[in-house]
Amino acid sequence: MTQVTEHGGGVWSLRVPIPDNPLGHTLVHVVDTDRGPVLVDTGWDDPDSWSELTAGLGALGLAPRDVHGVVVTHHHPDHHGLSGRVREESGAWIAMHAADAAVVRRTRESDPGTWLDYLARKLASAGAPEEHLAPLRAARSGGRIRTLPGLGAALPDREIVPGELLDLAGRRLRAVWTPGHTPGHVCLHLEEEHPAGLPGRGRLFSGDHLLPGISPHIGLYEDPDDATVTDPLGDYLDSLERIGRLGVAEVLPAHQHAFPDAAGRVRELLAHHEDRLTGLLALLTAPLTPWQLAERMEWNRPWDRIPHGSRNIAVSEAEAHIRRLVKLGRAEAVPGTEPVAYAAV
Numbered sequence: 001m002t003q004v005t006e007h008g009g010g011v012w013s014l015r016v017p018i019p020d021n022p023l024g025h026t027l028v029h030v031v032d033t034d035r036g037p038v039l040v041d042t043g044w045d046d047p048d049s050w051s052e053l054t055a056g057l058g059a060l061g062l063a064p065r066d067v068h069g070v071v072v073t074h075h076h077p078d079h080h081g082l083s084g085r086v087r088e089e090s091g092a093w094i095a096m097h098a099a100d101a102a103v104v105r106r107t108r109e110s111d112p113g114t115w116l117d118y119l120a121r122k123l124a125s126a127g128a129p130e131e132h133l134a135p136l137r138a139a140r141s142g143g144r145i146r147t148l149p150g151l152g153a154a155l156p157d158r159e160i161v162p163g164e165l166l167d168l169a170g171r172r173l174r175a176v177w178t179p180g181h182t183p184g185h186v187c188l189h190l191e192e193e194h195p196a197g198l199p200g201r202g203r204l205f206s207g208d209h210l211l212p213g214i215s216p217h218i219g220l221y222e223d224p225d226d227a228t229v230t231d232p233l234g235d236y237l238d239s240l241e242r243i244g245r246l247g248v249a250e251v252l253p254a255h256q257h258a259f260p261d262a263a264g265r266v267r268e269l270l271a272h273h274e275d276r277l278t279g280l281l282a283l284l285t286a287p288l289t290p291w292q293l294a295e296r297m298e299w300n301r302p303w304d305r306i307p308h309g310s311r312n313i314a315v316s317e318a319e320a321h322i323r324r325l326v327k328l329g330r331a332e333a334v335p336g337t338e339p340v341a342y343a344a345v
Helices: 046-059 083-088 100-108 110-126 132-140 234-245 263-281 290-296 308-327
Strands: 002-006 011-019 025-031 038-040 069-071 095-096 158-160 175-178 188-192 203-206 250-253 331-333 340-345
Touching: 025 046, 025 250, 069 083, 083 095, 095 100, 100 158, 110 132, 110 308, 132 308, 175 234, 203 331, 234 263, 234 308, 263 290, 263 308, 290 308, 308 331, 308 340
Parallel strands: 038 069, 069 095, 095 158, 203 250
Antiparallel strands: 002 011, 011 025, 025 038, 175 188, 188 203, 331 340
């Protein structure tokens, strides 16, 4: 049965499934405007997901052709995947932050093998063993890469500008740039009185930035053509503090469920990452490569039970934490190591 939740004040959420993913579903939000419904995110590009999105809209007396616009919190396929199909059905505009639009454009324009070549090189430099790299090389040579999600993601036709109100007739929805999970992730502050009278300054569509029970993945910003040393974890922590200062009455995230007390959740996540950085410093009393550090970090299951693709994500997260420690002057690369190992200072 399609699960539709009414949040009041012309806002609903639709549960759109994510195939073969423990998160289960994306919460696609429907916002009523004077020019028609606008979606915040759209869900994964999959036939079952499209059927559920269509059914959810149908429960509200709507169809995809009625959608006026799509606001994308970030470029990941469980959020942006169906945006193109919605636009094909309705002529709706698609809005996204410029940094994530650049990721979509680069992915569309690059040869599909570029990504796997880059990933293999990066993992090798992080200390990944040959048995982990072999499947990537096999996929590259075996022609299976064209099935990777996101290769044909829709190009947005509007830019979300941080700090500005989006052009939604009859609504006040302001963009808040919250990089970390992706370089162009945005939260969306609905600057309207809470329909149930909860104290605070409106509601927040938080995408993956602020979730009630899990911490979003914070890995490196991946760009094969850009050697800039970024600090995604630092970006995320700064963004969390920015959201904590908004004082919203309720958070409407893209996964799990709506919740109050954004500031309290921000404090929990800041403390979580500080504890994690402290724990990693204890591991780095002896030099470790990013791969070796990932093997020793705490995940939601033992390392030997983490699937191949999820290990790539874990290593990226380890690298993001190492970069933060290096930037803070609490760790440094060990001279002469290859692949590069890091140690606490």
